[in-house]
Amino acid sequence: MKGVSSRFEKLNRLRETLRESNHDFRASTQLFSSLDVTKIDRDMNLAGRGKERGEANQPPKSARNLDDVEHAIIERVEDEKKASSHTLEDNLHLLSGRLAGLDFEEQFGLIRQANAASVSDFKASVAVGLDELHGLRRALSDAEKEHAWFKAKHGLVRAARVQHGAAHLLRISLLLFLFLIETAMNGSFLAKGNEQGFFGGILEAAAFSFINIGAALLLALFCARLVTHRSTLGKLVGTFSILVYVGLAVTLNLALAHYREVSGSLADGAGAEVIRNMVGNPAGLTDVKSWLLFAIGLMFSIFAFIDGWFVLDPYPGYAGVENRLVRKREDYIDRKRELIEELQDVRDDHNEKVEDIVKELGSRRREHRAIVDHRSRLLALFAQHQDQLERACNQLLSKYREANIQARTEPAPKHFGAPYKLERIKPYISADGEWSEGDVGASIRQAQEELNAQVRLIGQECERGIEQYRDLDKLHPDSVNG
Secondary structure: OOOHHHOOHHHHHHHHHHHOOOOOOOOOOOOOOOOOHHHHHHHHOHHHHHHHHHHOOOOOOOOOOOOHHHHHHHHHHHHHHHHHHHHHHHHHHHHHHHHHHHOHHHHHHHHHHHHHHHHHHHHHHHHHHHHHHHHHHHHHHHHHHHHHHHHHHHOOOOOOOOOOHHHHHHHHHHHHHHHHHHHHHHHHHHOOOOOOHHHHHHHHHHHHHHHHHHHHHHHHHHOHHHHHOOOHHHHHHHHHHHHHHHHHHHHHHHHHHHHHHHHOOOOOOHHHHHHHHHHHOOOOOOOHHHHHHHHHHHHHHHHHHHHHHHHOOOOOOHHHHHHHHHHHHHHHHHHHHHHHHHHHHHHHHHHHHHHHHHHHHHHHHHHHHHHHHHHHHHHHHHHHHHHHHHHHHHHHHHHHHHHHHHHOOOOOOHHHHOOOOOOOOOOOOOOOOOOOHHHHHHHHHHHHHHHHHHHHHHHHHHHHHHHHHHHHHHOOOOOOOO
């Protein structure tokens, strides 16, 4: 089965898309600064110019239009209004881009696609595991049939005696221990008369021990156990092998004992002398240590023969059939457990991704609300800013007009008593393709409900997949692993 991270590609793409949100958005309302009436009054010297023009009775009483100073004041205010309007338009354009970047329509479409694809991806994972388990279960079934056939053919009703784990290791350790102990003990005996001393005796003893224990082990494993076989020929071969072992063990250990005696008295030709003694008088050992060497070697040989007999089941071939069955059963059980754990990991991975998506949807809703609220505050602040510009303009006009009236000798024009009305700019906001807060909330709630339903559906598919894995055993009711 493929890795967990490569599944649910549409769900992964949806999660990554949602994470690419406008998280750098920061609401700011410090955009429109108030017009500094005092500074403009000082820069334009409105009182001085008003007095100067008033002394000249300018503008004349009959004037209906604003004079140059009034026009200059109004232009200064209008320039500020235009600059603020450009700032507002830039911010509105930026907010519109951020709203468009949320792209709820695409996200909800991806959610629907991911929901449809996720179940298919999960079912594909179940199918891949099911195919693999079918093969393993078929192999186990064949091993079970072979096991049953072998028992029926050979009339076996007992369970196979197969050593595993610590018991098997103990028997191997015992054989190694016998080899080392016999080598050490024989080495001390054979050191007498050896030109290389104890080291030479150890080398000779190791060679004798290897043959002594190895022959006993091989005959017990591959030949002597045939005495338990059902066939007459097998029993004959097994009986003959036991006799061969007895003769070989006695002969080999007697030869070793004779070799000890002659190697202590003859520098060369010890091997030929041993053969002559074995043929002429095999029991003619004259040293008690030689008899002790013979007894120790024979005893270790018997131990190795018995240990080799019970390394495997006494009945030939039974242990091999049992071991094949055990391996197939372990392969099937272990792989089934792994596949079930993988399905659970896939389910958990899916649910974790869905949880992230639900959180990101909530985050995007809050971001949408923040952008819309910020835009509303900007529009309100711009309206307030235009009111402040109108008041500032009338304050500046009043300073100029009051100074002008006080210096005049003739009546002032009528328009001096009329306040200035600032023409308001009304920003245009296109609502085409824009989601309302109510629509966003309802759609997100629906998407979250669909995702939660998807989580439940994936959970059901996971349980169904696990049940399908377990149903393979129901197809083979004779199975012992269940």
